[in-house]
Amino acid sequence: AADAKPMLDAGEAIAIDVREPGEVEVTGTVPGALTIPRGMIADAADPDSPDYDRRLRTETPVILFCASGKRSEMAGQTLLDLGYQRVHNLGGVKDWTEAGYALEPAVND
Numbered sequence: 001a002a003d004a005k006p007m008l009d010a011g012e013a014i015a016i017d018v019r020e021p022g023e024v025e026v027t028g029t030v031p032g033a034l035t036i037p038r039g040m041i042a043d044a045a046d047p048d049s050p051d052y053d054r055r056l057r058t059e060t061p062v063i064l065f066c067a068s069g070k071r072s073e074m075a076g077q078t079l080l081d082l083g084y085q086r087v088h089n090l091g092g093v094k095d096w097t098e099a100g101y102a103l104e105p106a107v108n109d
Helices: 004-009 021-027 038-045 070-081 093-098
Strands: 014-017 062-066 087-092
Touching: 004 062, 038 070, 062 070, 062 093, 070 087, 087 093
Parallel strands: 014 062, 062 087
Antiparallel strands: none
């Protein structure tokens, strides 16, 4: 979390919460994070997919997190397989809050 926060604050990376929307609604998420459930990350991150999220770029650092770090680990492998170059696993939202950082309500457009 201490490494991720400066990258996010400077706009040098994009954060992705790979938990399910219902989980995110309960706890909130890292400020500015996209919510893309792990089961949908391959389609959202693949430029050849009709569900591609144009906010994602293979050259932009991505910081993934979930509840405990396991789903974000799996999502990270998916991104690496798709050619993403800088993929980081923050772990879980607990790691973020234990570092003293606040969560915010999820907002996705």
